[in-house]
Amino acid sequence: MAKSKEVEINKDGTIRGLSNTAVQMIAFGGSIGTGLFLGAGSTIHRTGPSILFVYLIIGLFFFLMMRAIGEMMYADPEQHTFVSFIGKYVNPRLGYFAAWSYWLELILAGMAELTAISTYVKYWFPGVPAWLIQVFFLLVLTIVNLAMVSSFGKSETFLSGIKILAIIALIGLGIYLVSTSHRNPSGTTASWGNIFNHFSMFPNGLHQFINAFPMVFFAFQGMEFVGITTAETKQPLKVLPRAVNQIIGRILLFYIGSLLIIMAITPWNTLNPNESPFVQIFKLAGLPAASQIINLVVIAAACSTLNSAIFSTGRHLYQLAEESSAKSMGFFTKVSKNGIPIVSVLFSAGMMILAPIISSFNSLSTAFAFIASVSSDIYILVCILTMVAHYRYRQSADFKLNGFKMPQYRWSNPLTIAFFIAIFVSLFFNQTSIWPAIGALAWGLGFNALLSYRHKRVEIAEED
Template sequence: MSTQPVTTPPGTSSGDPGMTPTGDGLQAGLKNRHLSMIAIGGVIGAGLFVGSGAGIAKAGPAILISYALVGVMVVFVMRMLGEMAAAHPTSGSFSAYADRALGRWAGFSIGWLYWFFWVVVLAVEATAGAEILEKWMPGVPQWGWALIVMVVLTATNLASVASYGEFEFWFAGIKVVAIGAFVVVGGLAVFGLLPGSDNEGAGFAHLTDTGGFLPHGAGAILTGVLMVVFSFMGSEIVTLAAGESADPQRAVTKATNSVIWRIAVFYLGSIFVVLTLLPWNSEEIVEDGSYVAALNSIGIPHAGNVMDVIVLTAVLSCLNSGLYTASRMAFSLGQRGDAPKAFARTTSRGVPQTAILCSVVFGFVAVFFNYKWPDTVFQFLLNSSGAVALFVWLVICLTQLRMRGIILREAPEKLVVRMWLFPYLTWATIAMIVFVLGYMFTDDANRDQVSMSVLVAVVVVGIALLRERLGKGGAKPVGKDTAAPR
């Protein structure tokens, strides 16, 4: 890789003969298998393994309804995003579409908020991974492991987009195989069909035998929604990555069409297995984690260590994708004049080096804050970025309302993916997201998070509007990353 950032002119070949230029300086280095696994693994975050136990404790078996409600919302959002991304694949994804459909202020605001969200996630996941590694090898301090993990994955992303894709292919593959095996093995144990299982195989009895299906009342379903909604963040990554593949339209269409079964199997399927193997109020679910408790109930030896390996893989996957996503969003903002021009420069291998380094530097700073001031500065970063997922989904919905008409008017043949029952389901999804945001204000555990996130969003939108008023919106290049020429 060239050490000096240079802009690769659109339409020229890169220094790597195995890659094809995308026309904006990036390279089409992601293969179909990379995109397929990124799409499948994108919905499986570390939060599913780590945080599901708390949701079960709060809502009981009714947490299944919580996951189903959020899952339906994500399916609708992904369908809308898929409609736009299949028509105009771009590394800026929903930020570029919002720029076109809602105005420069919208693209600027949601782009920077999304970048901020992922660089904070870098710190969270680096710390989580470091905790597991320190437990295995205590000779290296936790901050040392966090540094090592960040450096290795930064080097991976700097090498080429193909390196990112290869790492993510294997990380996501391990997650997918692990969840798939858990659902199959656990499902057999539920009905007493697993040889040598220590579980009594109670069938569906545990869903109702301890206080009923709604032990804490129907209101607990909404509490569960707030606890699980953020574990779905990451589904949209494939639409950013598709811009660096040889056949982005096919990749986006395939990912959009498969999102239903992915959520059904990985989220609903695995949580269903946990709830049918153990009573929802089992102390082991909270103490050991839902998946470890389920594996222990079957008699799987060293279940805790097995899950540590899987969680570490999920953490590394999230780190890898988080750095990739943050850098590509920064690259797109740079192309549109909403970030320093250096962010839009690529190396001879089609890597936005400056965008990657600036993103990871903020991640390193956030890791430092996590160790130095975990309850003040870092808690502020967490709270102020916590509701960004819902903001992103809301902007996707509002953008699609406008982009449908633009696509039909300018290039109707590109409308290969369509949102169902447009515009009624789009408006229904908007109402669902607004309701969840409103309900967060009434919930003691989430009020600070949504309040700080709204405050930061207002500041960013204010900066965007001020830039427009002062005429500093920057030049909007005509090309792939603009969603469509004005």
């Protein structure tokens, strides 16, 4: 197949076809999803205006993690996933654990988004079976992922663009309502004073403030997708630093900007935590089609996350196969003429087809919800190991003095690790999150114990 002179082909046959815009949109796609459009009302209800501090603090630590990932990817831009550095710089066994756990977490996330998509589509077409909707969207997005990598980038740019337009529309509308002192049907007036009047850091208690941290933490999940696109990004040494430095500011702008506007238009304690704050604000503005518009946006948001999940799981499985000595894993290293790890993508997408089956049985749905929660908690452990890998990288011979360095890593790296540990520990003090947290801990200990046992068996066999 003829390639353009502008296209750079890696040694393994994959193609660098993602632009800076596509990379940023992929990160937007992963980290700005239904959590903002549907779940922001719940977090505002917990802590009031102080939720802004929660987003700001977590955004800062995610930026530090992104700088750590960016520094390692800059030093070795041919890696298909940032998780591979855990095995390289921390411990091969922990790297194996992190890679498979993160792959599984993304599979479950993709399945959850499929279930969400069918729910949102049935809002308009209640008679269409959920399984048929799920199969259709999975098939379409898998085909997109099997085309040129640039096709994936364009699709993600389009889907993320819908979300960004919705947020910009909300911010623009909010500024207009505040500047005109719009009087809401409930009798309140849009004003910046709604944010600061009778401000309390812990309006519902310190416990609720602390519980908001893990909720917001998971809202930022997906930003690390930048560390999965590097091997297929054009001019990675130029694009990577720019993408990492720009994306955190823009995400914070959209998140904090949205929350500021929402709480300025109407007092935070008048919001319904069980309804999308975007729908509520558009209704206050007199837009009758608010529910329809936001339904379209959340479908785009869910499709965007699913699209990124298919891409990311395919690259993770491909990287695992490349690093594995098992002959059976060699099957997953096949790269298509278009530069796509085709078998890894198809297998990962095929795993997500379990979603329609699970959603058909209530008992399975309950079990899936628990497993998905456990998997999300494991993500925190992967973040901790990633930061440990970065610290070890800085001590290694691979460290590039003129690279894209994480600022003040000697204190910022340990501080980030401590913060992530604190987030994980906080899960054990919440009745709804304690069992998934225990499950995540059990999975980590059990997985590593099994690997250790297998390693000893191999050593004994070799001695004999």
